[in-house]
Amino acid sequence: MRIFLKKTLMAPEGPFDLNIDVEVGDGECVSLFGRSGCGKTSILRMIAGLQAPQEGLVKVDGEVWFDSSAGIDLPPQKRAAGFVFQEYSLFPNMTVEENLKFALRRGEEAARVQEYLGLVGLKGLERRYPSKLSGGQKQRVALARALLRHPKVLLLDEPLSALDVQTRWRLQDEVLRLYEKTGITMILVSHDPFEVMKLSGRVFMLEAGRIVKSGGPQDVFCGSEWEVFFHSVKNGPRAVRGF
């Protein structure tokens, strides 16, 4: 898939220009990494059609979702993108099962709901309302719901950042398992370097709307301020002094 986006975004420090042009391979999992307010979430929103760039091209699996030069701008409903929001965004009036059923197309078999409930380990919680679920369970429902829509790309907007560390680790394994099982293309937005290292094969490091570094997680974090951070985690704070 090709993602070329240009847009002036507002940040507390003032406006800045988002300008990225990347290719993501089929079945690849890439991360957008950077400080908050650098345009990561906006990129996901523009891919999903929730926000329009001033100029750009979004092409997924040979299908043009957005092309400013040709005047094409498919609405989010027509883009096969699964979106997992940071705050889960489950519908509070629907049970777990109903939340998943809502993602089905008209006339689609309801058995798929059971299959995906099993896939994310939520069997037995079908009749619960989101308010009676833990954060981790909510995000599993959100993941299953996004996948039920037959997406060509799964967009994860800091999906685990609202969870406690242990749940986050468990969910990272879960996401990895789902990724390996479905072989879906994934774009993950995160500001957690460990998460990025664990989940993605390629990282785009963003600063004020531009990609300043890209490549494998090791290469991207190597030589950056993050290397000091990793080094300290691995070898203890004493090692950093001699770093």
Added chain:
Amino acid sequence: MTYDPAPLWLSLKLATVTTIMLVLVGIPLAYVLAFSRGRAKPFWEALVSMPLVLPPTVLGFYILLLLSPKYAFGAFLERVLDTRVVFSFPGLVIGSVIFSLPFMVNPVKAGFQNFPHALIEAAYTLGKSRRQTLVSVIIPNTKASLLTGIVMSFAHTMGEFGVVLMIGGGIPHQTRVASIAIYNEVEAMNYSAANFYSVILVVFSLAALVLFHVLYRRHGEVV
């Protein structure tokens, strides 16, 4: 002493029909006003809220002219509905819908505006249209504001006086609702009959509002 219950039934019927009409008209209107970003939005918002500030007689007067068969719109309505609109029940309904419009539209609009936008976007990314999102996601999660709109429109229509008098003329068994009957009875110094209608209106209104607060407590915490 027996009193004619017809005005009370008529009020009840008018309030029920008006409220049903307002649900059908008010929800789409509230939706458009809540989410539109057009330049004319403040104008439409002001127009919907006009009945809150205008004297009912002014409103009644213009609605009377609007519905009059002497003018194009009134003549058209009479042809379509095949009945006289002014000084009749259909006329009362049209007048009441316009008069109570802000009582339905404003709370529902506020409910829609306060509804988390991320949930609407989540529905869109799941392939659902605006209409499906409104029916399956927004309305079920903004029940409290819809309830406020329904109760307020109903109660407001029950207590309406100026507009129904102007449009309906207070014709017994046709357009003489309870509030007009009270006025007529007081004018005729028939205080016991006036008291009969008044007590029932007071009790009914109180009961409706208590019911509303009970339901609000139950549904108000959904979102």
